[in-house]
Amino acid sequence: MPLLRQHPRHSTSSNGVMDTPPLRFPTPATPIPPNTMALPWDSTSSYRNRFNSTPLWIVCCLFAATTMLCASIATGWSLRVLDLKASLPRPSAGRNVWFELDLISLDPLQNVATFDWWIVGDDCLTDTAGRGTQAVCPVVNIFINPNEFLSSPGAQNIASDASPRPIFQHNATGSTLSGNITRPSFRTQLEVHSVSARSRVYAVDYPFDRYYTIASIFAQTNDTGTPVGAWVSSLSGNAFGFIAQLGNVNTDVNNVTSNSFLLKRALPVKIYVITIVVGMWLISLSLMVCAMKAVIFRYQVEASVLVLPVGTMIAFAQLRGSMPNAPSGFGTNIDLVGALPTYVCLVFTAVISLVNFVVKSSQKDAPPSPNAATAMTPSRDVERQIPLPGLQRSSK
Numbered sequence: 001m002p003l004l005r006q007h008p009r010h011s012t013s014s015n016g017v018m019d020t021p022p023l024r025f026p027t028p029a030t031p032i033p034p035n036t037m038a039l040p041w042d043s044t045s046s047y048r049n050r051f052n053s054t055p056l057w058i059v060c061c062l063f064a065a066t067t068m069l070c071a072s073i074a075t076g077w078s079l080r081v082l083d084l085k086a087s088l089p090r091p092s093a094g095r096n097v098w099f100e101l102d103l104i105s106l107d108p109l110q111n112v113a114t115f116d117w118w119i120v121g122d123d124c125l126t127d128t129a130g131r132g133t134q135a136v137c138p139v140v141n142i143f144i145n146p147n148e149f150l151s152s153p154g155a156q157n158i159a160s161d162a163s164p165r166p167i168f169q170h171n172a173t174g175s176t177l178s179g180n181i182t183r184p185s186f187r188t189q190l191e192v193h194s195v196s197a198r199s200r201v202y203a204v205d206y207p208f209d210r211y212y213t214i215a216s217i218f219a220q221t222n223d224t225g226t227p228v229g230a231w232v233s234s235l236s237g238n239a240f241g242f243i244a245q246l247g248n249v250n251t252d253v254n255n256v257t258s259n260s261f262l263l264k265r266a267l268p269v270k271i272y273v274i275t276i277v278v279g280m281w282l283i284s285l286s287l288m289v290c291a292m293k294a295v296i297f298r299y300q301v302e303a304s305v306l307v308l309p310v311g312t313m314i315a316f317a318q319l320r321g322s323m324p325n326a327p328s329g330f331g332t333n334i335d336l337v338g339a340l341p342t343y344v345c346l347v348f349t350a351v352i353s354l355v356n357f358v359v360k361s362s363q364k365d366a367p368p369s370p371n372a373a374t375a376m377t378p379s380r381d382v383e384r385q386i387p388l389p390g391l392q393r394s395s396k
Contacts, residue, residue, distance in 0.1 A: 277338035
């Protein structure tokens, strides 16, 4: 009989029983002293591994938010509305009263533009070189063309053949002798006209509407009626949401100076309005597609998505009201091609979505009919005819 070869790890006792060696557990590792332990930031590879463990979506979102913030601030600052800055030539070589014209506001809905006229100098007292010319100056009456006023107490019920009334009386000598340090000024509200010749309705082309106004000023001495030049030496100011540009400047033989101004919407206003309208269209069409997918093509869509059109209609009304200097009512061209059609689309989407949601929920919550319950319950005869394995009776 051949001998069996024993495993070196096993031995056989005298009684023939195989002995098993004792189990050996691994020796625990020697702990590293605290002063020699490697920190994560002490190794370049460890820092790289920690950086790579950051989710990619967090890095992308932070980069997109930072880019959007910087781009928006830079674009808005570069496209900001600047003040109107211009200087006009002297209308005549004789005596001139110097004016600084300041544009205060423009309201196209009220058809009015507000200007402040500041008297900053007079050739009778000081010439362009700063030298005094006369000790006593005649009082000057300042006139504005009454046909350019929208409403003014001094310009009401004036016939076309009547002489205009002065809007301001300038006493250069009295102002100097009294020591008045404030500059004389007066305010006018002039009528604005739409550049579009096809319609007299203002703000209908919002935000692409443009307006113009004319400020005609002249002066005469109070005692003799001698013409005095009215020199608008500088222009300043702006209207909120509008860009003001100086147009034609004419001076006739009677020293009547006519200044025309062109006012149009600022570029940031146009960009904002167009972006809002495009966004309203995209949101409305997206909700309509979701409703069609759920109602017509029977795809599974979350119920919360089908209720969104109702809340979106309220949000769209707030967006329409946030447009700068927009007419309060609906009726502009931007409403006819943007706001009103999107409202109609949202109403249609909301109706079909809510009807579909109500019908489906009523069908799901309805109790089952008796016929359906009878058809689903098997009869006792059928149960008796079903053979069960292991329970068949013997024929014996």
